[in-house]
Amino acid sequence: MFDSLNALPSDAILRLIAEHANDARSNTVDLGVGVYRTEDGETPVLKSVKAAERQVLETQTTKTYLGSGGDPEFNALIQKLTFGDEVAAERVMTLQAPGGSGALRVAAGVISRARENATVWHSDPTWANHVPLLAGAGLTLKPYPYYDAEARTIRFEQMLETLSQAPEGDIVLLHGCCHNPTGMDLSREQWQAVAELLASRKLLPFVDLAYQGFAEGIEEDAYGIRLLAGMVPEMVVATSCSKNFALYRDRVGSLSIVTSNAKTAGIVRSQAHNLVRTMYSMPPDHGAAVVRTILGDAEQRANWVNEVKEMRERLQAMRTGLVAKLRDKAPDHDFSHIERANGMFCFVGISEEQVEQLKKDCGVYMVGSSRINVAGITPGNVDYLAESIASVL
Numbered sequence: 285m286f287d288s289l290n291a292l293p294s295d296a297i298l299r300l301i302a303e304h305a306n307d308a309r310s311n312t313v314d315l316g317v318g319v320y321r322t323e324d325g326e327t328p329v330l331k332s333v334k335a336a337e338r339q340v341l342e343t344q345t346t347k348t349y350l351g352s353g354g355d356p357e358f359n360a361l362i363q364k365l366t367f368g369d370e371v372a373a374e375r376v377m378t379l380q381a382p383g384g385s386g387a388l389r390v391a392a393g394v395i396s397r398a399r400e401n402a403t404v405w406h407s408d409p410t411w412a413n414h415v416p417l418l419a420g421a422g423l424t425l426k427p428y429p430y431y432d433a434e435a436r437t438i439r440f441e442q443m444l445e446t447l448s449q450a451p452e453g454d455i456v457l458l459h460g461c462c463h464n465p466t467g468m469d470l471s472r473e474q475w476q477a478v479a480e481l482l483a484s485r486k487l488l489p490f491v492d493l494a495y496q497g498f499a500e501g502i503e504e505d506a507y508g509i510r511l512l513a514g515m516v517p518e519m520v521v522a523t524s525c526s527k528n529f530a531l532y533r534d535r536v537g538s539l540s541i542v543t544s545n546a547k548t549a550g551i552v553r554s555q556a557h558n559l560v561r562t563m564y565s566m567p568p569d570h571g572a573a574v575v576r577t578i579l580g581d582a583e584q585r586a587n588w589v590n591e592v593k594e595m596r597e598r599l600q601a602m603r604t605g606l607v608a609k610l611r612d613k614a615p616d617h618d619f620s621h622i623e624r625a626n627g628m629f630c631f632v633g634i635s636e637e638q639v640e641q642l643k644k645d646c647g648v649y650m651v652g653s654s655r656i657n658v659a660g661i662t663p664g665n666v667d668y669l670a671e672s673i674a675s676v677l
């Protein structure tokens with residue numbers, strides 16, 4: 285039976301990782317892979333996570349099943365982290381999911397059950413997995429303009445124009461903060477205009493929050509979600525603890541569906557749990573138990589907030605550092621957009637040929653679109669990186 289299958293090409297980023305690993309040069313720079321790294325190029329377990337893991341190991345008395353929605357205490361804490369006090373808990377169905385990806389997949393399933401052939405509008409460009417993941421779950425995907433590669437800004441007027449033509453009931457996928465891949469986030473005024481448009485046109489906001497804490501701060505980065513929650517009757521939010529808790533492989537995320545009343549929230553919960561039961565039965569516990577332990581204790585939470593701040597500030601320092609070096613090495617070119625971006629990613633703004641040349645001549649690895657992971661920059665390689673980029677311009 286399996287002879288009938290055709291092999292698929294490997295993922296572009298995984299290919300890039302393999303190419304970098306096989307590059308024997310001593311001064312290579314890897315800006316491809318999507319994980320946070322320290323100045324030493326490590327992706328360590330956070331200290332707050334280590335402490336919580338010890339506590340979980342010592343105090344856990346059972347590993348019996350928890351159910352399709354995961355840990356209710358985790359759900360209550362993550363709901364509060366996402367929405368603050370902006371929405372009454374009884375109107376929200378929150379469930380623990382296997383990472384942000386799992387949350388997106390369950391969201392797509394519930395949306396499909398509520399509305400057959402639903403259309404989701406996504407930013408152009410968006411995270412490479414959004415379209416295959418949501419389309420694979422049966423949703424129709426359509427792009428709205430987002431990034432102007434020439435001007436290196438958000439095409440905000442065109443975005444609003446396109447969304448204002450979307451039929452009532454369509455879904456609009458937004459990045460809560462640290463837009464992946466552009467790093468360009470909506471300003472507060474722009475969030476306001478988007479929220480007003482979605483509310484008046486009766487479009488359903490679907491917010492993906494995968495980098496809470498990496499732009500301005502834990503609370504600040506929930507600004508758009510909380511604004512929307514105060515203005516629309518229903519919305520969907522998928523969150524991920526992969527980056528801000530550095531729990532990547534432990535698979536921790538959450539899905540929240542805000543409904544107009546407690547009765548509907550109960551119905552949505554029953555549907556979501558039923559869907560989970562038919563896909564993976566229930567989410568893994570360990571990482572969520574760690575998050576619950578951290579968020580549920582004031583001191584551990586403060587330690588974690590500090591660690592997120594350290595990661596955020598390192599990313600910002602590397603952006604500023606790279607732009608300063610580029611100003612020096614390539615004075616005729618403007619790279620200031622790199623400094624205006626948030627989170628781990630942004631486009632350098634060079635051609636695919638220049639990206640290839642960087643790889644071949646300098647051992648500098650980035651995705652063909654010139655998207656870089658800023659966490660791959662260190663005080664030790666920023667000079668070389670700027671020189672390399674300048675050399676291909």
Ligand SMILES: Cc1ncc(COP(=O)(O)O)c(C=O)c1O
Nearest residue numbers: 383384385411464492494524526
């Ligand atoms: C925008 C966005 N959403 C969701 C995810 C999913 O993260 P995970 O499934 O690892 O929690 C990512 C990961 O890179 C992302 O960049």
